[in-house]
Amino acid sequence: MIDAKLDPRGDEDTLTIYERSVEGRRAFTPPVEEVPEAPLEDLLPGWARRTEPAVLPEVSEPEIVRHYNGLSKKNFDLDAGFYPLGSCTMKHNPKLHERVAALPGHARLHPLQDPEYAQGALELMYRLQGALGEIAGLPHVSLQPSAGSHGELAGLLLTHAYHEDRGEHRHKVLTPDTAHGTNPATVTMAGYEVVKVGTDEHGGVDIADLRAKATEDVACLMLTNPNTLGLFDRNISEIAEVVHGVGATLYYDGANLNAVMGISRPGDMGFDIVHYNLHKSFTQPHGGGGPGAGPIAVSDRIEPYLPRPQVVRTEAEGNGAGPRYDLDHDRPKSIGKMRGFQGNFGVFVRSYAYICSLGAEGLREASELAVLNANYLRARLAAPDIARYLPIAFDRICMHEFVLSGKGARDQLGIKTLDIAKRMLDHEVHPPTVYFPLLVDEALMIEPTETEPKERLDHFAEVVRSILREAEEDPEIARNAPYTTPVRRLDEAGAAKRPVVRQGMGENPGDPARAQENPASATGAV
Amino acid sequence: MIDAKLDPRGDEDTLTIYERSVEGRRAFTPPVEEVPEAPLEDLLPGWARRTEPAVLPEVSEPEIVRHYNGLSKKNFDLDAGFYPLGSCTMKHNPKLHERVAALPGHARLHPLQDPEYAQGALELMYRLQGALGEIAGLPHVSLQPSAGSHGELAGLLLTHAYHEDRGEHRHKVLTPDTAHGTNPATVTMAGYEVVKVGTDEHGGVDIADLRAKATEDVACLMLTNPNTLGLFDRNISEIAEVVHGVGATLYYDGANLNAVMGISRPGDMGFDIVHYNLHKSFTQPHGGGGPGAGPIAVSDRIEPYLPRPQVVRTEAEGNGAGPRYDLDHDRPKSIGKMRGFQGNFGVFVRSYAYICSLGAEGLREASELAVLNANYLRARLAAPDIARYLPIAFDRICMHEFVLSGKGARDQLGIKTLDIAKRMLDHEVHPPTVYFPLLVDEALMIEPTETEPKERLDHFAEVVRSILREAEEDPEIARNAPYTTPVRRLDEAGAAKRPVVRQGMGENPGDPARAQENPASATGAV
Amino acid sequence: MSTYTSATDADRKAMLDAIGVGSLEELFDEIPAAVRLDRPLDLPAGMSESEVFDHLSGLAARNRHADSEVTFLGAGMYDHYVPALIDSILSRSEFLTPYTPYQPEISQGGLQVMFEFQTAISELTGLPISNASVYEGPSAVAAAGYLAKQETKRSKLVVSRGLHPHSRETLATHAAGYRMTVEEGGLDAEGATDIEALADLVDDDTAAVFVQQPNFLGTVEELGALGEAAKRTGALFVVAADPLPLGILKAPGELGADICVGEGQTLGNRLDFGGPSFGFFSAAERFIRKMPGRIAGETRDVDGKRGFVLTLQTREQHIRREKATHNICTAQALNALAGVIYLSWLGKRGLVEMGELMARRTHYAREALGLEAINAGPVVREFAVRVPDLDTLFERARAEGVNPGYRLRDTYPEYEDGLLVAITERRTKADIDQLAHLVGAVREGVAA
């Protein structure tokens, strides 16, 4: 291994694109100007004109490419290895999808193009709506929301509109204590109060608690099934009965849909509203934090309130002509718009391609293998030398994911879940989701997905074993991990205390000489 | 720095795609079959039919992607950093070029498409021919050869055809002792005998030696100017006179054209035949060893012998119609074909885009800045603490590259040029070309190219300085370098002695368990 | 067997054995029969890669895209050239496929990109704090409304009719959840926000006032005066801006904006029939702990090496749950990366040149068309005119492969014959002249 004397690599790799800027360099040439060269002063009044240019980097094309390629190398990614981040469904992103999304007919299509000249795009959306509706067992789909949490918000706004339309004013929304953070955050944004429902000893909704809290003032219960423990709630029909019994809607957080495609449908479970995370179950690449898309599907009674416009299909009138697709804006009861235009169409293209590739059988098989992989890894990690430190939270057949507790490791080895996760980085696997769900002490939430081969699961189990074994000998190793990453543990508390959220803000640890090459601009932002 | 105990990363990264294969896995699904499902036995006689399938890897798409992405990370590349590989012109590869080359009208065009339906491609080739001819100062261009050495061969075959057509049978070709290896290798392939010409004390052709060797039996002198020492041969006109005086052709190895675009033209220097390396001067990405393209340009007297087909342009007959482009096969004196079809068209697209982007002025500026960068770096490396170990071979203003000698470092520090090069790897810069040209003891041949910013040159000079300073203290560090690379120094002698050039040949150091999963096929290749 | 999965029959058997069940079906015994689907999904069978490619190519071919016509359509998304280096960088798996950077040690690339992005956005907007992206433009406006609600505890939002119709509608939709009302102030005869009308709507219960720069008609708004009117009673002044012309327009932050949000498509993102692109959200420093979304911050590691982390996370849903400043989780990181690459590509001078070029061509076009202006004042990338025979123009133009722009009557019935014409660096003088010629021909036809 490399000793410091032998490794001359420095800190150059943390320079920002601003710090690589040199006045006068450029990557852009404007096109030749053919119209009269009027000075800007003649075109814009002084009150409107910027006097000091915004400070942007000045860098040539080759050095921009090197900068961002260099940065990319500091990211671990799904194409690099195992990424069992629970609740995130890090399944393979087929390369075909990037190709079809980039076709000029998709990528260069203006969102306000007349429907007449966007028939292909509208048909694709219509077909995707149909497929998603079939998968969820709910007939009416809006593709508009931009991500899961946006879909949740749409769902509660629909619930609100539905109740208001019936003259009912409700104030509460129930969420289980296992719920993802976006659920309660959404409840507040939608103007409701959160009421938490407990979890029973099997990891499902505590029915008694639910019954007690399901009053006439409740607008909705938000649930995911399988839930964030990776467990299917066997009482789902009863839960639906209770919720519907008080006139509330049942909302399905679709983040875990990957467990049940073609096997069990939220609509058949009694859910009124569902969101999908196309960036999870339907393999839109996550992009380091988006883009995604969070379409929703609803039952008949919610349909009138769906966002507008909706993609509709009109059968041909004359013979020979095919059907025609249109955007229907004329939806008087609609809640309106969740965002501009028609949604993240580029995401729809990828997810539609995915559904075409897999078909009915393939989607079901995806879910089956996701569950097989999760249970196999669960079984591997149930080996006594692992499970004594990392027992499973609820010992049942799981669905697509499962949750271990790091309590044993903490109490017996003195290493926390965070330490285990950080040590995994040295093994070149991505750690599971940690400290969620909140219910489980020192939680490790593991979702392998169906696209991982058995060897990767075996390897992960060995990684866990070796970290625990190593900690038995010397817990300091994990406590100070990672060692092999571009940076080691970072001072997050310090970052939050004295936030430096842009170049030049507060104390800038960049090379001061370089900083001088980019003197602060008028706006003070750099 | 990381101590072995803290770094758990293993050797998994050297598994081949064969070693990742598991029977029954797949990345390919055949399209639905609509024609009758005849068994192969009915379609192919037994003598033609393969009985044991060829052993190819069996791997799913996600794992193929991970495998090759993983391999890619073990390559250093031009977008990662400084790459001053002398004679190779590692200039930035603009990303636009990949985009235009991928347009379906280019990438999906069949080479035998009727010219009528390939007018865009033919026009592009015609325009590229014109631009290249103008840059070289020679009017007739064939784009056909696939790389520089292929262009050289074409050039000597043209020379042969030219002389034969005149009834002259010549047997020798002159090459300077500074010539690139492809020059003499080409001479032999073209049926000639190599006669070496010496170098004078200024680094140019030894004119006296040339005069002595330039006999009536000489078919050609192959030269590059600037030569491989990066020096412009001031006697070029005299050289041309001597060569032409004996009826030989003067061939220009265009590998160094990047020094003189828009500044000095081989045609004006008296050359009869020129090749271009589109993958050098005209920035086709090198691809880790190709593809490239080696078009040639020739003077009037050589023109009749050019390979066929040639792209020609016919002016419109009627009014309104544009010109028409065609492939002219009817060239009775042509040497024939150097390869199939019309050459590496995808390379032409990129180089043509480059010429369009830069234009006349930009090409000249590229050469100017290539020469500026080389001279600046030369000046930086002339600092006494560097030059005492690595003196320049010929102390003159250089063109786009220059050559240092590692003699001093070897004799005074006990480290060879190879050691210096290997130690550079730890500094994350690509070493220069080493041990070439042969003339210079322990040569380091440095070509920064115009696309490198000054900071990269400064950094490189500092790297050289630090390696030498370090060696003053402890030469072992360089002798055993590199330390930070995916592998360290490799046993090249052993590899050549007992060659293992495919999976399973000889002793296979792969994991034996995995090897068993891929039993040897009938052909014995795996 | 799917080509995206690896489980062979032998694998399956070994794995089921290890689990201790006899079949795949058994794993689903957890799901009660009553809620199990007892039939295959009613979807077509799967297809091979080349078949899917052909199918989607066929669909794509039925769209008329911005390279297959000369388009003056803008109205919120614009046909700018996306430089090739963006494709090259974004296609790298290291940027394309990771999740939100929850493990900073192996996400320094993505995190530093966010930091650089935040810096560039702050530079453009003139506001010192920026997040790492929100979904897109109109929902960014709605997010500003939520901040205003939390900050002021007031219940009214005031918008200018110059705000994009989608932003107004999205804000209203969200406001139903915020339990707030939205009131709208009209435009004056010049197509600018009527400052007095707006001022009249602002009262003590007004949480925020929203205007757009340039506004939907393309008019450059007098932000300074609008901001004064807006802030009289303590409401927040929110400017929704197209970031590209900010190279030549005074920064909203310099003109009193408390918050500047916007649609980022014009910064290196594809049209994509409307998404994905990114929204940006920047604000005055006092809102730093009230911002929605991810924010990257600079820090150091245990060895003292510089690094970046997601910071101020106590604002966010995964920590604060029902008390979060917003519910956003997945945002638009990849699109924001395109944005910061684009801004680096343009560079300090290029941004100005691009702005000047658009402004020049926009003025040229407005004159060349020779039509009555709806907004005669300053414009930089788009303008509105009255076209006597709009439908005839569209018919003729589309037959020639020209898309004249956006018909205002769809969202502004008061401009029944209004046409909104967008100009980018892609629209050459020849394109503009072609449109002018079409307009001329139609007018002659109408006159005749």
Place this chain on the structure above:
Amino acid sequence: MSTYTSATDADRKAMLDAIGVGSLEELFDEIPAAVRLDRPLDLPAGMSESEVFDHLSGLAARNRHADSEVTFLGAGMYDHYVPALIDSILSRSEFLTPYTPYQPEISQGGLQVMFEFQTAISELTGLPISNASVYEGPSAVAAAGYLAKQETKRSKLVVSRGLHPHSRETLATHAAGYRMTVEEGGLDAEGATDIEALADLVDDDTAAVFVQQPNFLGTVEELGALGEAAKRTGALFVVAADPLPLGILKAPGELGADICVGEGQTLGNRLDFGGPSFGFFSAAERFIRKMPGRIAGETRDVDGKRGFVLTLQTREQHIRREKATHNICTAQALNALAGVIYLSWLGKRGLVEMGELMARRTHYAREALGLEAINAGPVVREFAVRVPDLDTLFERARAEGVNPGYRLRDTYPEYEDGLLVAITERRTKADIDQLAHLVGAVREGVAA
């Protein structure tokens, strides 16, 4: 200033100062005035990125490519689907931009790819040694001729007329340099190489005999018998093969080939109007030190870790100079990478399935067209037929967006009315039926 360079005015000044010259021009004082260009190059001015894109898009739009028609054109390059993962991997700078791997420690990716490629090619051809690529098909044939010359010191090369016309011409062109002659043996009435005619040409001075599998007409040649005839006097037997059908055809190495070369386009490479693709070169083990081109070999580093290097370099021009086995330097590494990814993607079973699919559709097409066969024997991806009114067929077909194939008369005047029809997995039954329908319609028209 160019956007690909970085030297600002300040940089230039500082650099010139360091060099000790006063101006850029001074650096060129080295070049005598007599050979300096005293005017600007006569080329157009430079253009911005979007302008270059538009210009090249405009040119590309004037080509009718394989997605804009239904094409049965093959004759050496074929319209196969290139899977998207190839683009994704090849676009990575780490594969796209490095030079030939002269520094193995920082080139293990490229070197291991070569090793894998060599393995796969050896598997296909049934010959144990393969290099890492040569330029393309016909010049690979010429390279085999050079090896034969060096190996046998003989001066005659014999080719079958079934060898691609480009290969025959390229070989002849190169043979002029080798100072060798080329003689050609004809085809029999079945469109296969006439074995006796070929055998008659082979004598003691014959260095090598060349045939193609399948041959240019698509006929599957009886390699066993041909090899016997070829090798009687010690000549090398060289087979030029399309690698894709080798999934179902007996490996040339099993049927006596000493050398198997070929055009690799069908393995995951674009059509690209003819290049770049790659050529492959595989041979019997005894030629290991006589091969042209780069060869990667496995070895270990000083720590014992497995690694790969360019090996047997004493064959090569940079070491051996005039004694080198070939002059090749830059080859086709990136295209070979596409090839090995393609083969991994197809996989062991997919390769067979692809071969079967092509063979089935080819037979279906030959029957469906109902024309007189030129080669009635075994075919797997291409076949030749006589079309009574070839020109009318082309006229009609092209008007319908169908390209019926290759007109043999261009290179085989003996088949004046011959049409060579190529089938790939991209040509569906519907495509074939459309061609058959066109053929039928034209024949009826001719008959009438």
